Amino acid sequence: LKEKSQKDEL
Amino acid sequence: MNLFRLLGDMTHLLSIVVLLLKIRTVKSCAGISLKTQELYVIVFLTRYLDLFTKYYSVYNTAMKLVFLGTSIGIVWYMRYHKVVKQTYSKDEDTFKHYFLILLSIILALLIHRAFDVIEVLWTFSLYLEAVAILPQLVLLQKSRNIDTLTGDYVFLLGAYRALYILNWVYRFLMENHKFRWIPWISGLVQTALYADFFYYYIKSWKNREKLKLPA
Numbered sequence: 001l002k003e004k005s006q007k008d009e010l
Numbered sequence: 011m012n013l014f015r016l017l018g019d020m021t022h023l024l025s026i027v028v029l030l031l032k033i034r035t036v037k038s039c040a041g042i043s044l045k046t047q048e049l050y051v052i053v054f055l056t057r058y059l060d061l062f063t064k065y066y067s068v069y070n071t072a073m074k075l076v077f078l079g080t081s082i083g084i085v086w087y088m089r090y091h092k093v094v095k096q097t098y099s100k101d102e103d104t105f106k107h108y109f110l111i112l113l114s115i116i117l118a119l120l121i122h123r124a125f126d127v128i129e130v131l132w133t134f135s136l137y138l139e140a141v142a143i144l145p146q147l148v149l150l151q152k153s154r155n156i157d158t159l160t161g162d163y164v165f166l167l168g169a170y171r172a173l174y175i176l177n178w179v180y181r182f183l184m185e186n187h188k189f190r191w192i193p194w195i196s197g198l199v200q201t202a203l204y205a206d207f208f209y210y211y212i213k214s215w216k217n218r219e220k221l222k223l224p225a
Binding site for chain 1: 060074178
């Protein structure tokens with residue numbers, strides 16, 4: 001399960 | 011990546027293009043708050059530390075480098091470029107921005123998801139970004155003459171955050187994302203700070219008048 005954090009945002 | 015997120019990033023990028031256009035072609039930074047620009051450098055430096063630890067995509071890395079490079083470049087122009095620095099509205103750029111840094115540090119030490127260096131700095135960057143526009147808004151209120159590029163710059167910067175909220179709603183509803191208190195509340199606060207500015211910006215645009223904020 002891939003982590004659903006918001007760190008892939010800018 | 012959903013459309014709102016992409017539009018948000020593009021608006022953010024466009025705001026920087028507009029500001030650089032003003033600085034590089036008009037050779038002026040009148041009405042632009044150096045304090046806000048310096049806060050953005052701190053925001054990007056503390057948020058993008060994961061450039062060294064985690065890879066997401068070419069897009070993600072490229073955008074981070076662009077935001078870091080342009081924000082540092084803008085501060086350099088405003089501080090050191092021999093023509094541009096003379097146009098800086100220094101006497102009106104009076105907001106005590108150190109206070110915002112201090113407040114964000116305290117808040118990040120108290121409220122975070124995990125207590126490690128990268129996580130606390132990431133949280134700090136969200137809190138600081140939320141309030142970083144304040145010196146700029148105060149400067150605009152003091153400016154008797156807000157030129158079109160400056161108005162457009164601030165509008166695009168606000169639009170970016172508003173689009174990010176739509177992006178979060180989309181991710182929550184369509185991509186099974188959990189509710190994230192820290193980025194959501196910070197983002198909502200950040201967008202709310204623009205409410206007054208949006209109102210006068212849209213009003214001046216509708217009436218084809220020059221933008222002016224009430225003192």
